[in-house]
Amino acid sequence: MSLTTDPATQTTQPAPDPDRVASIKEMSRNHVFTSWSAQGGLDQLPLAGGEGAHFWDFEGNRYLDLTSQLVNVNIGYQHPKLVAAIQQAAGELATIAPGFDSQSRADAARMISERAPEGMSKVFFTNSGAEAVENAIRLARLHTGRHKLLAAYRSYHGATHGAISLTGEARRLGSEPSIPGVVHFWGPYLYRSSFHATTEQEESERALEHLRQTVQFEGPDRIAAIILESVVGSNGILVPPPGYLEGVRALCDEHGIMLIADEVMAGFARTGQWFAIQNWDVRPDLITFAKGVNSGYIPLGGVVISDEIAETFTERPYPGGLTYSGHALACASAVASMQIMEDEGILEHVRDLGERVIGPGLQALTEHSVVGDVRGLGMFWALELVSDKETREPLGAAEMAKIGRACKDAGVWPLIMANRIHVVPPCVITEDEAKQAIEVIGNALAGLT
Known part of the structure; x- marks a missing residue:
């Protein structure tokens, strides 16, 4: 089965508001103590809204989310019900x-x-x-x-x-x-x-x-x-x-x-x-x-x-x-x-899309020289990236950052952890969105060579 987006329930994305970005960042730097972080170097993206498997910022950029924030936005952003x-x-x-x-x-x-x-x-x-x-x-x-x-x-x-x-x-x-x-x-x-x-x-x-x-x-x-x-x-x-x-x-x-x-x-x-x-x-x-x-x-x-x-x-x-x-x-x-x-049959959707689209699509990325291992099930996947498939030396931080930037530039927000790309989108991601995400990841990997 597959899930589709109902246009009648879609949230209107607001007009860009760069001034608000600066205001939020300044207040956050001055007053918010952020977890797991050295406070002096923080430069986090303020979010303006989200819907389904996407979120967007105050500058008009819309991203397909492969993080589910902290792997928890399972039914997607702003589900109306x-x-x-x-x-x-x-x-x-x-x-x-x-x-x-x-x-x-x-x-x-x-x-x-x-x-x-x-x-x-x-x-x-x-x-x-x-x-x-x-x-x-x-x-x-x-x-x-x-x-x-x-x-x-x-x-x-x-x-x-x-x-x-x-x-x-x-x-x-x-x-x-x-x-x-x-x-x-x-x-x-x-x-x-x-x-x-x-x-x-x-x-x-x-x-x-x-x-x-x-x-x-x-x-x-x-x-x-x-x-x-x-x-x-x-x-x-x-x-x-x-x-x-x-x-x-x-x-x-x-x-x-x-x-x-x-x-x-x-x-x-x-x-x-x-x-x-x-x-x-x-x-x-x-x-x-x-x-x-x-x-x-x-x-x-x-x-x-x-x-x-x-x-x-x-x-x-x-x-x-x-x-x-x-x-x-x-x-x-x-x-x-x-x-x-x-x-909405979300459990069935997760099993179907994981077995039929996401798993096979990610496995196909092993053709890239840096993909050492692919593992997961449902909407819970990781690609482990290496600089050498024989020695399994983890891919370096600079290369991982380059992959992350390439994905974001293409409108997909990845979850980068150490030498891995975790693919953990909201469980309501559609088949077309999943295919888009895999294509973007593949292009980012190809960009390393």
Whole structure:
């Protein structure tokens, strides 16, 4: 199937307003403290609006978005039904404390649990993915009475203290020392295998054996949880090889360890399923989710909790909470977003376009000398670029910047991460738009030679 844009609902792009660009930039430099950045050198693009899979600036430039902002604008910019639902909810009951029940919170929790694997009936709401991770590890520790947490290298779990401690890449280093009890292990990544594997089967088996040994040396009876991204996001769109997630589940079951699936980036249609882990026959004990649940229109996150863990707190109070847990307006936006995904067949569209257009189109780009690997599923893809296909030396920053500029000049906004182009557009991107994006990327790659 394919999605099309209805001209009757199209947003009018405003006339260019360069003076406003200068004003926004000046105020931002003077007053906004921006995440992950040295403040002195910032020169960010002010955005004026967006629609579907496009956004535009105040100077009249319109871009096809391959970033989904932070891989979360899953149903696209300014979806009229979601905007209307938020407006209606704001007029009825904009906010409510966790100590009261609300229709939107109850509906959101029911709808999320119904779409999760069987036996996961309750949802604890947070404001973000990082807060979801914090509460997931607290739930696992309290349920098991253990303290250790195993997390993968090449992972990102958030920027709060516990979540950044679990993160397995360089962004955690500035926040060390970490919370106690965190141990990192190597996950599967065949293109740059830590296990000298040459096939997916070897990579899966050897990564599982490495994890098993890590568990043994850390003491299985001390490990509360293993947390992993069902499909690794920021660190390369690493799709687990066949048998890996099933093997992790079996290892956890063997030792009474909780399995936490971090679905903050991969959930809610991104891979063509409500949760990415549903691409495999695996039920985790806890699922963390956030921005994709309502396309980031209002801050919202949460933890989907297995019935077994929820039972632990039937008589025992859970020692945690948030002022905005289950915020009425945010939950209303999640209800509307999930209904839109269902009504418009967005999950089916993602699976179809990923298998039929995006995957094959990106694979065809391996004809370029700098494309070392292509991997992904659904609307969740990465091209890993190298200066030499034999040595697999990562392509340099200058070349990556040149590719980025060429794409933007052609009206496509890419997501450049290290030596990779992540192709993660809004899940409502049309077939023609997807083909346009792939053509632009191909032309940018050709421009290097």
